[in-house]
Amino acid sequence: MTTSPLDRAADSFAAELARQRTGRGLSKKQLATLMGFDPSYVSHVEGRRHRPTEDFARRAEAVLEASGAIWQRFREYDELRHARSERSHREPPMPGQWLPPGTGLIVERELATLTHRDDAYRCVIRRELYNAGTEPVTRYLVRVAVDRYPNDPGRSNRHHREHPLTFAELQLQAYREDAGEREAMHWRAKHDRDAFKELWLLFENGGRRFPLYPGDRATIEYAYCVGQDKWGPWFQRAVRLPTRQMAVRLDLPAALDPQVWGAETSLSAEEGPLRTPVIRSDDGDRAIFDWATDDPPLNARYRMQWRFRGRPEAEPENAGRIRPSDRMQGIGIVQRGSDLLRQPGRPFDLPREEQVAREVVDRLSAVLLRLDELHPFSKGVGVAAPQLGIGRAAAVVRPPDRSTEPVVLLNPRVVDASPDTDEQYEGCLSFFDHRGLVPRPLRLDVEHARFDGGRIITSFEFGMARLVAHEIDHLEGRLYVDRMAPGVPLVPIEEYRETGHPWRY
Structure with a gap:
């Protein structure tokens, strides 16, 4: 046929x-x-x-x-x-923006406006949505994260613990606009943390429901306020749904002489400057900064930052302090920001490169011994070759139980993983000043090589599965922060309370 x-x-x-x-x-x-x-x-x-x-x-x-x-x-x-395809009887999509059925929810345009006025920031997010899926959409996830001192995580976490962000102070209001009509949207909390809020906007109010049905369009708008005592000098947008156009506007007092810049990251690239410029215009006593991009990639993050040159900056509390990352760097651990950590490790040709592989493993094992002098690793610890500046596919993982020999991983490859996952805090030798909440599978099956070239499959569970997954990520050019949910803050090691305790299962 x-x-x-x-x-x-x-x-x-x-x-x-x-x-x-x-x-x-x-x-x-x-x-x-x-x-x-x-x-x-x-x-x-x-x-x-x-x-x-x-x-x-x-x-x-x-x-x-x-x-x-x-x-x-x-x-x-x-x-x-x-x-x-036949032309639909509904209002047709915009030229060049045809979407096949079943695609899901699409953000056709997003405009995020942040205004600083009267010692507070007011954020208004406006999104034009199109339901290209096959099911009605009844809710929309919204995240709000604050970080008062983004360059000083310890100070910021202490500040937000003492002065937590609350749902009440946000004064959140949300609406759906459709065919000239404006309906208020109720909302329901999902996560409530000191510096991070997550909530569902509901396509309903009272007893009235107004889902976004397949093939329909609607605009949603929500707004909230945060005092400048909790909002730091940054504003981040994350692409969580297919998006046609994204725009950001900062409306700042001209009297404070604002300087604005931006950065972007994605799953495939380290942080770099925005690919399109931020444009400034002045309107009376206001300085307006506009930025936009078309067809941003999924999971990309765009971060606008600024400083007010007309306002003196305070001296950081931790100026001159020796950081845990400094001690790690002192024993040869490559730190976050180095391109070496983003390059996948080259596999060994075994058994031809057996001697080279053994030398690399010996170096990794020696570093594990030195680490005991710097920190108690009650959860176990691992180190991957790229963390020593060696671009080869090797890692050594020591289980929490010190009576068990370390696991050597050569040319490892995940062949299966449990669909069941959990979130626990992880640290990284290359980013040791912080801990981050990372989702991982509870079981991992890994195919890896022996020095003689043979290959075996080993199944790891719970804490060892997490340790092994972390090191394999290193060998693929990833850091644990790449797997954290957008908007979830890092915890500085000074504020982390689980040092010396194993993971809980």
């Missing part, structure tokens, strides 16, 4: 997805977890039983860092499907 061009394009997408997935050493379950999809859906797409959607393609491209290959295959499929 002759296949159509559309079928061939879908097959091409599925083949590219499978190639990129296996090239990264990921199972379908692991890929699904990273993308936020059910494992069966990934299997159906690769098995050609489900056609790809834009949301799926964007997430796969971001997670697998496929250099545009997956996205290109989707665009080829998308164009063919668009060419043969």
